[in-house]
Amino acid sequence: MTFWIIAIAIASLSALPLALALRKAHGISEVEGSTAEVEMKVYRDQLKEVDRDEARGVLSAEDAKRARLEVSRRLLEADKARATEKKASTRMPIWAVIALPVLVIGGGIWLYDYTGAPGYEDLPLAHRIALADEARATRPAQAEIEKERPSSPPIQQPDERLLTLVSQLREALKSRPDDLQGHVLLARNEAVIGNYDRAYAAQKEVIRIKGNAATATDYADLADLMILAAGGYVSPEAEDALTKALQRDPNNGTAIYYSGLMFAQTGRPDMTFRLWQPLLSNSEADAPWVAPIRGQIEMVAQAAGIRYTLPPLPGAGGLRGPSQADIEATADMTPEERQDMIRGMVEGLSARLANEGGSPEEWARLISSLAMLGDTDRASSIWDEAQVIFGAEPEALAVVRGGAERAGLVE
Incomplete structure (x- = not known):
């Protein structure tokens, strides 16, 4: 009821100034x-003043007559103007003024x-959490x-050979349950x-056999x-398995991801974000949960009332140099083989920057590497291209210029 009282009061205060303005604009009020x-x-x-001046002798009879004629002419014109104003005036009936706020409200x-x-209850934080806990419990x-919705699609379309092998394995395990x-x-x-469904039944057997x-x-x-x-x-049974996984390893990425998904499904996006954000920050780019988290975490943050900007993929935009294995492999190479390997890495960097783009540091490294290999013409061409790409970013262009300076292309 309080809501309706406040709403009607606000609507009345909003409609009243509008009604008064229309009333004044359309000549409703008595001016x-x-x-x-x-x-x-x-x-x-002025006519009375002319009579007084004539009586005192200030004006002659002829001047007084002319003055009366002029003032009378102006009086008639003013009277005509007043009649025109009354015709032009459109008076809005008072009921229309009363109807306006009624119509708005x-x-x-x-x-x-x-x-x-109407009638929807307030949802303070404590109440929302209680509703989420109830949804999770029920x-x-x-x-x-499993009866209500289809399972996820298979990892691959099975062929007859695989189906036969799986069927044979099922039969074999009936006599070898352990x-x-x-x-x-x-x-x-x-x-x-x-x-x-059969897969998780078999996995339960794995856990039974392993025991502790x-x-x-x-x-x-x-x-x-x-x-x-x-x-x-994420069912209650799946949640129980996740809980046991986290009891054994609190950093298990699969368990953390699915626990966050469970909270998202039961109305606790704040808990989902609390689990997913550290997991995403501490995971490698190729971790299986990174892609699904990146696809959902911004919506989760928004639902939780958290301002969050998705960071770039781990390693994206960073310098990609040779691995330790690459470095160790060069120890037994001849100078020609080592040169070929370096050239191959430079070509790979060049192709990636051409197709995907990259950081200013990578462009600088490519330019200086090409010059080191003696390909100064190509290094100069790439320096020209980089000036176009980073021309609007002085700081980035300064980094690339450093590579051009090392290559001897600029002083």
Whole structure:
């Protein structure tokens, strides 16, 4: 009720100035006197003044007559002007002025009733958290959700040979229930052909056989297979597996990612962000959870009311030099072989910058490397190209210029 009282009061305060403005603009209020009426009053006073001047002898009878004629003419013109003003004036009836705020208020109430959510309760933070906890506690179980939604697509389309081998492995394990390696192979291959429910059943056998030796990865794999079987849904059973994985290894990336997904599905994007942001920052670019996190974390942050800008991929824009293995491999090379290897690396850098672009440091390194190899014409051409690319960025251009200076292209 408080909401409606405040809303109607605000609407009334908004409509009142508008009504008063329209009332004044359309001549609704009684004006004390128009311009023509003021002029008529002045001219009547002038006629009386002429009579007084004639009586005192200030004006002759002839001058008084002429003055009366002139003032009377002006009085008639003012009277005509007043009549014209009355005709031109369009008076809005008072009921229209009263109807205006009623229309604004009533229209606003109808619009809110039609498009809004009347009676929707306030959702303070504590209440929202309580609702999320309730949603998490009452969400469907694994078996229930598997009946309602399809599982994730298979990793690859199975061929007859693989299907036959998996079928044979199933039969073999019936007589060897404690064959650890057999269940590991079965879980893996059932997942490959898209039988995720059978895959996580086999993974449960792996964990049963290992007992206390089961690792965080074993439990994270179990949760992964259960989530795939449920089409991406994190069930209470999958959450239990994730909890056991994190108890064994708090830094298990798979378990952290899926735990964050579970919180996102149950209305706690703040918890999702709290889990995903450190995981993303500390992960290599090729980690399997990096791509899905990068695709969702900005929306999660927005839902949690957090300002967040997605950072570049780890390693993106950085200098890519030879690995330690590359360096060790040059020890036994002849000078010609070493030169060929360096040239190959320079060519690879050149191709990447041409196709993907790169940092100013990489452009500078390419220019100086080409000059070192004696290809100064090509180095000069790339320096010209870099000036166009980084011309609007003085700091970046200064870095590239350093490479050109080392190549002897500029002084």
